[in-house]
Amino acid sequence: MSANGRFVSIENVTKRFGDLEVLKQISLDVEEHGVVCLIGASGSGKSTLLRCVNLLERVDEGTIVVDGETITNGKVDVNALRRKIGIVFQAYNLFPHMTVAQNVMLAPRKVRGLSQREARSRAWGLLDRIGLLDKADEFPDRLSGGQQQRVAIARALAMEPKLMLLDEITSALDPQLVSEVLNLVRELARSGMTMIIATHEMSFAREVSDKICFLDGGVIREQGPPDQIFSHPSEPRTREFLARVIEAGRM
Amino acid sequence: MHRVLHSFANPFYFRQSLPDIWSGFTINVQMMLIAEVLVLVLALVLAIVRGLPGRGAKPFRGLAIVYTDFFRGTPLTLVAFAFILGIPGLDYPGISHYSNEVYGIAALTVVYTAYVTEVYRAGIESVHGSQRMAARSLGLSYGHTMRYVVLPQAIRRVVPPLLNDFIGLQKDTAIIGAIGVIEAAAQANNFASSYFNFTGFLVAAVFFIYLTIPLARYTDHIIAERERRERATAT
Numbered sequence: 001m002s003a004n005g006r007f008v009s010i011e012n013v014t015k016r017f018g019d020l021e022v023l024k025q026i027s028l029d030v031e032e033h034g035v036v037c038l039i040g041a042s043g044s045g046k047s048t049l050l051r052c053v054n055l056l057e058r059v060d061e062g063t064i065v066v067d068g069e070t071i072t073n074g075k076v077d078v079n080a081l082r083r084k085i086g087i088v089f090q091a092y093n094l095f096p097h098m099t100v101a102q103n104v105m106l107a108p109r110k111v112r113g114l115s116q117r118e119a120r121s122r123a124w125g126l127l128d129r130i131g132l133l134d135k136a137d138e139f140p141d142r143l144s145g146g147q148q149q150r151v152a153i154a155r156a157l158a159m160e161p162k163l164m165l166l167d168e169i170t171s172a173l174d175p176q177l178v179s180e181v182l183n184l185v186r187e188l189a190r191s192g193m194t195m196i197i198a199t200h201e202m203s204f205a206r207e208v209s210d211k212i213c214f215l216d217g218g219v220i221r222e223q224g225p226p227d228q229i230f231s232h233p234s235e236p237r238t239r240e241f242l243a244r245v246i247e248a249g250r251m
Numbered sequence: 252m253h254r255v256l257h258s259f260a261n262p263f264y265f266r267q268s269l270p271d272i273w274s275g276f277t278i279n280v281q282m283m284l285i286a287e288v289l290v291l292v293l294a295l296v297l298a299i300v301r302g303l304p305g306r307g308a309k310p311f312r313g314l315a316i317v318y319t320d321f322f323r324g325t326p327l328t329l330v331a332f333a334f335i336l337g338i339p340g341l342d343y344p345g346i347s348h349y350s351n352e353v354y355g356i357a358a359l360t361v362v363y364t365a366y367v368t369e370v371y372r373a374g375i376e377s378v379h380g381s382q383r384m385a386a387r388s389l390g391l392s393y394g395h396t397m398r399y400v401v402l403p404q405a406i407r408r409v410v411p412p413l414l415n416d417f418i419g420l421q422k423d424t425a426i427i428g429a430i431g432v433i434e435a436a437a438q439a440n441n442f443a444s445s446y447f448n449f450t451g452f453l454v455a456a457v458f459f460i461y462l463t464i465p466l467a468r469y470t471d472h473i474i475a476e477r478e479r480r481e482r483a484t485a486t
Contacts, residue, residue: 056387083390093385107391
């Protein structure tokens, strides 16, 4: 951890896809044990920003420091970095040819070098925690979307990450399955996990985060504590966005 | 019609030719099995090489592409001639003193490896990028991602086309017979020359069909099974 208590420090990050600037001069800090929610319309750059933090995308300009280590200078060991950052995707991306338990055990076995037995006991612990111990030997396609997403979270947690990135993890779920996933994330937040969460679930974002960050067209228009952003947004764009969200009944 | 039957499907000659053609056919099976195992392994290696990322791997990717382009475009008959007639003539110690069967297996392997490389490659490319992304973001290396996440899914998907190529390989062992290995087709031809009767060809055909039909049915079964499964998960 860096001396100033920041676990992630993003400074002036710009990312382009061809001529399109998807992130423009983004700066954002995440405290250790802090939870930051990224809100904003689809295409505003939330997912890209998350992907830059674990180097699934390379930034074009600016620096990102994670856990005291600058990751954007091209010298960092990408695999070592990813070992301490868990990411969960909108589409779960479980490995369909492996059972639930095998999904959770793969990285601890092959990356951390845990024995079969150690990995198994870790997986069983996590599956118990997410309430899916009885599904350990099922294949992912036998599970509901909510269950698959919980397994994806367990799979990331099995690497004992110091930071979790959640990329719209409830967006592909039926409404009645959303809460089981969000409850798990709440529990993670309470346990002190540092997280950056891209989400459209505004009530959840308000409840769980220390900081809300509103992205609009690749720019951070406004960031601050949830009460400030949701109750007293200072930027007109933020107010517009929140008004649309309320209109859509998502808050 | 009677003359056709007499010439191509005569019960007497059927029995008469059976033992020799059967012993020839065991050579077909032998060539096919050995070549198939070599092909499955070599083609997988080539397919992996072709997909290697980065600038450093560029020459290797290039070589793999040249190889598949060359041998996919060259008729097996030519390769078999070149190997069976050409290699012994080189008189190199170590490689020039094997039996025709060995050169035949080599020719089959070299040509079919080019086809099967493409089959594997199609399979590898059919695995969605999000699978690699998920594996890499768990910290798995490129090699581990291929081995534990991409290849198991890719290979499962290409089993039906692989079995089709397997059937093709099995039949093409007869081409080797035309060039100098006394397998089933060559035995049938010998028989035809000696007795002026072509029933031996039918016998050889029956053997080949006897082997390919179960494979074809098995392939159908796998495809049907998969479709059933996919329908079940789509709902």
